[in-house]
Amino acid sequence: MGHIHVLPPRVANQIAAGEVVERPASAVKELVENSIDAGASRITIRIEKAGKRLIEVEDDGCGMSVDDAQLSVQRHATSKITDIEDLHRIASHGFRGEALPSIAAVSRFQMHTALAGAREGCEVLVEGGSTARVQPAPPRKGTRIRVRDLFLNTPARLRFMRSDRTEEALIVETVRMLALANPGVAFALYIDGRVRFDLPAQTDAKRVHALLGKGFAENSVHRRVTHEDIVIDGWFGLPTHHHRDASRIYILLNGRVIRDRALIAVMRAAYQDVLFHDRYPVAVVRIEMDPASVDVNVHPAKREVRFRSPGAVRSALVAAVRTAIGHMGRQVSTQTSLQALRSMSAAPRMPAGAPRQAPMRVQGAARMPSAKEQAVQRLLFAAAGVSEPSASEYARPAEDEVYLDLGRPLAQIHRCYLLAQTDDGIVLIDQHAAHERITYERMKRQIARQRISSQQLLAPVRWQPDERMAAWLHEHWPLLERFGFVLHPEDGSERFLITAVPAMLTDEDPERLAEELVEACMLIGPDEARGDSGAGRIVERWLGNHACRSSVKSGRILAPEEQEQLLREMERTPNIGQCNHGRPTYVRLSLNDLDRLFGRRG
Numbered sequence: 001m002g003h004i005h006v007l008p009p010r011v012a013n014q015i016a017a018g019e020v021v022e023r024p025a026s027a028v029k030e031l032v033e034n035s036i037d038a039g040a041s042r043i044t045i046r047i048e049k050a051g052k053r054l055i056e057v058e059d060d061g062c063g064m065s066v067d068d069a070q071l072s073v074q075r076h077a078t079s080k081i082t083d084i085e086d087l088h089r090i091a092s093h094g095f096r097g098e099a100l101p102s103i104a105a106v107s108r109f110q111m112h113t114a115l116a117g118a119r120e121g122c123e124v125l126v127e128g129g130s131t132a133r134v135q136p137a138p139p140r141k142g143t144r145i146r147v148r149d150l151f152l153n154t155p156a157r158l159r160f161m162r163s164d165r166t167e168e169a170l171i172v173e174t175v176r177m178l179a180l181a182n183p184g185v186a187f188a189l190y191i192d193g194r195v196r197f198d199l200p201a202q203t204d205a206k207r208v209h210a211l212l213g214k215g216f217a218e219n220s221v222h223r224r225v226t227h228e229d230i231v232i233d234g235w236f237g238l239p240t241h242h243h244r245d246a247s248r249i250y251i252l253l254n255g256r257v258i259r260d261r262a263l264i265a266v267m268r269a270a271y272q273d274v275l276f277h278d279r280y281p282v283a284v285v286r287i288e289m290d291p292a293s294v295d296v297n298v299h300p301a302k303r304e305v306r307f308r309s310p311g312a313v314r315s316a317l318v319a320a321v322r323t324a325i326g327h328m329g330r331q332v333s334t335q336t337s338l339q340a341l342r343s344m345s346a347a348p349r350m351p352a353g354a355p356r357q358a359p360m361r362v363q364g365a366a367r368m369p370s371a372k373e374q375a376v377q378r379l380l381f382a383a384a385g386v387s388e389p390s391a392s393e394y395a396r397p398a399e400d401e402v403y404l405d406l407g408r409p410l411a412q413i414h415r416c417y418l419l420a421q422t423d424d425g426i427v428l429i430d431q432h433a434a435h436e437r438i439t440y441e442r443m444k445r446q447i448a449r450q451r452i453s454s455q456q457l458l459a460p461v462r463w464q465p466d467e468r469m470a471a472w473l474h475e476h477w478p479l480l481e482r483f484g485f486v487l488h489p490e491d492g493s494e495r496f497l498i499t500a501v502p503a504m505l506t507d508e509d510p511e512r513l514a515e516e517l518v519e520a521c522m523l524i525g526p527d528e529a530r531g532d533s534g535a536g537r538i539v540e541r542w543l544g545n546h547a548c549r550s551s552v553k554s555g556r557i558l559a560p561e562e563q564e565q566l567l568r569e570m571e572r573t574p575n576i577g578q579c580n581h582g583r584p585t586y587v588r589l590s591l592n593d594l595d596r597l598f599g600r601r602g
Contacts, residue, residue, distance in 0.1 A: 021102050023161060024051025024150055025170040029257075030099035031145055032178050035059035036255075040142060041201065042186040045175060049192070050167035052150050052158070060142040064113045066122045066134060073100050073109070073124060073132050100145075105129035106157070107150045113143040128153045172196055173247075176211050177257040180250055180284060183207035208235050208284050212248075215241065216282060223324040227316035228309075230289045236324035237282035239274040240577055240584045248282040254291060258305050266314045270321035274575050276582025285320070287313065325575065404571045406586065409563035415556060418563050425590040431558065431566065433579035438569050440580045443504065452484030454500040461498040461510045462490065469518050470494055476521070485517055 021027050028045060035043045038061025048054035064072065103109060104126035114121030114137075123137040151157040161167060168191055175197060179187045183204050189197040199210055209217040212235075219241035224233045237248075246264045250257075263285075271281045295306040307313050406429070407422035418429040446452045465473060473496060477487060484502035489495075498510045505513060558566065570576045570585070578584055589597075 021106060021150075023170065024055060024167055025174045027051065027055055027103050027107075027147055027150060028057070028171050029174050029178065030103065031055070031057040031147075032175065034099060035061055035143070036178070036182055036185060038062050038143065040185060042188070044188045045190070047168070047171055047189070047191045050161075050164035051147075051171055052161070052164075052167075053148065055147040055150065056144065058142070058144040063115050063118075063121075063140070063142050065115050065118075069111060069113050069122050069124050070132060070134050073104050073111075073126055075101050103147055103150075104132075106154050107152060108148040110146040110148070111143065112137050112140060112145075114139045114141075116141065177250055177252075180207060180211055181252045181255050181257050181286075204233075204286075205235075212282070212284065220282070221324050221328045223320055223327070225316060225320040225323055227319050228312045230287065230312060230316040232285060232287060232316050232320035234283055234285040234320055234324070236285075236321060236328070238328050238577065239271060239276075239281070239325070239575075239582060241282055242275060242279035242582070243282050244279065246280045249280065250284045251287065252285065253287045253294065253296075253305060254289065256296060260304060262310065263313070263317060266317050267321065270318045271325070273580065274325060274578050274582060276578075279582065283321075285317065287317075289313070328577070404576070406567045406571055409560065409567060412558055412563060418558070418566065420567060422588075425588060425593065427586050427588050429567070429570070429586045430579075430583070431556070433581075433583050434566060434570050434576065434585040436579040436581075437576050437585060438566075438573050439504070441573050441575060446484075452482070453503040454481075454484045454486055455503040455506045456500045457498065457510065462495050463487070463498055463511045463514055464495045465515065465518065469515070469522070470496075472522055473518060479521060480514075480517060483517060485514065487514065 021030070024047075028047075028051065032043055032045065035057060038059060040059035040061035042060050044056075044058045046054065046056040046058075100109075100111075106128065108128065109124075109126040111124040112121060113124075118139055121137040121139045123135050125133045125135070151161075171191070172189070175187065175189050179185075179197065179199055183202050183206070186201045187197055187199045188195070197211075199207065202210065205222065216235070216237060219238045220235045221238075222233075222235050224231065226232075246268075249264055249267055251260060251263055252258070267281055267283060267285070268275070275281060293308045295308075405422055406427050407420040410419045410421055412418055412431075416431065418431055420427045420429065443452075464470075473487075474489060477489065477496070480487060484500070484505075485498075486500035487496045487498045490497050496514075498514055501508070501510050501513055576585055
């Protein structure tokens with residue numbers, strides 16, 4: 001006998017089921033997507049024992065005839081495609097065409113369905129991949145599928161299941177994403193008899209807010225951007241309303257839930273300028289595009305897709321995120337204020353007889369800095385070479401952006417924070433974080449206008465880069481002038497003469513500045529560095545940390561007029577809600593917050 005043979009249908013079906021039905025959440029996803037494709041207006045999901053005992057999905061969709069119901073549990077049967085060309089323009093959720101037979105192959109499967117208006121329905125029963133039994137049943141509206149004892153004939157798969165709590169969480173997240181993608185459909189989810197969701201048909205905005213919560217509703221902005229016939233319609237969280245991982249980035253393509261690592265990376269990169277380095281943004285992103293421009297059939301569970309023009313999709317997504325950030329930059333998450341209140345409320349009481357701490361040092365108008373200190377402070381504030389930037393140098397707020405009012409300064413606390421009073425409360429400002437963002441945004445504006453001012457050095461600095469860097473510089477050294485950095489090769493030597501540096505960075509070591517700038521330019525590439533987008537990336541890599549070092553430091557005494565100047569600059573600066581490392585620059589507490597803190601109201 002030969003070594004190659006055709007597998008029995010039952011074995012082949014179980015292998016196919018392993019590709020499509022990885023765990024209970026996979027079965028839930030397939031069944032709910034079929035209900036959506038059937039035109040359901042309400043879908044009810046019931047789960048018992050994390051889906052291993054029972055998964056029930058009931059809908060009020062179009063239902064099926066007896067013949068269609070019998071065909072639906074056969075391999076390669078589908079209503080979604082008729083010829084090979086349909087594979088290139090799939091707009092429904094359903095095909096790959098393996099869901100029902102795959103689920104029926106590894107469970108006790110029961111389906112009750114009927115066509116609308118029919119006098120009789122039918123019931124289809126499949127026991128672990130056996131031949132389907134079809135029998136008459138009462139008429140009903142739509143379809144109800146019950147999947148009992150999932151993986152009954154594949155015990156190895158059961159052994160690899162995680163805890164019931166983990167599997168339940170995956171089911172909840174699966175239904176959450178499907179509900180986000182289909183706000184016009186009512187969803188109800190019951191787990192072991194407990195209601196987890198019961199959502200009516202809603203608008204997009206109400207569905208997003210219902211599923212992601214009040215915190216996201218208060219700390220996100222909605223933007224819709226069209227780029228090369230690709231529409232990005234999304235809700236983007238504030239940079240200070242972030243998450244520990246990428247699980248709160250929801251990407252929906254033509255109503256289909258996808259998990260695309262490349263697009264998640266694009267999202268994080270678009271937020272890089274304003275987000276804390278080890279955190280992820282929170283967002284719901286709908287991508288609408290021609291179905292013929294995307295292949296949704298590259299993954300058995302349809303989680304991954306392939307775009308015909310991935311660069312266009314990435315550009316559209318970046319444009320949407322940047323537009324959103326431009327409308328949120330002066331806001332700070334309300335969660336920051338809540339955390340501050342919790343910290344204050346949890347402050348330990350001082351036990352009787354305990355030694356008292358030294359009183360808090362508050363720098364107000366009583367102590368004026370010396371003339372030398374004031375000169376140093378003004379130099380730091382004039383990081384771009386001017387004492388007070390003109391209003392035109394700041395980005396204008398968008399028409400729908402809330403005006404930022406930081407009030408009037410009252411005091412400087414521990415030479416680190418400013419306390420200001422507004423009409424309805426108080427604001428605490430981190431002086432270093434705030435000025436870091438101000439300096440950074442000023443650097444970016446100068447880069448964009450291609451007019452970074454240079455400061456001539458009193459004496460040129462001789463710099464000897466390594467061989468790799470020197471070889472690059474001999475070809476591209478004039479490129480550095482765009483960034484306010486002037487150097488040229490020294491005659492008859494492998495060294496370079498540094499003659500000027502950016503005026504805002506005169507306190508930095510010229511050789512270190514040169515090395516970091518050249519490294520950034522080499523990484524981006526000389527052609528990219530000449531364009532605006534490439535220059536912007538160099539700014540993020542090179543100037544971000546220098547903005548930090550050049551800004552007003554914690555421990556620096558600020559005169560009252562300088563405190564006032566810092567607040568006014570903050571009010572005009574884009575993205576001021578966070579420093580360029582993603583930390584919040586201010587915390588706002590309303591009078592109501594203060595009343596609750598001191599027990600004046602509940």
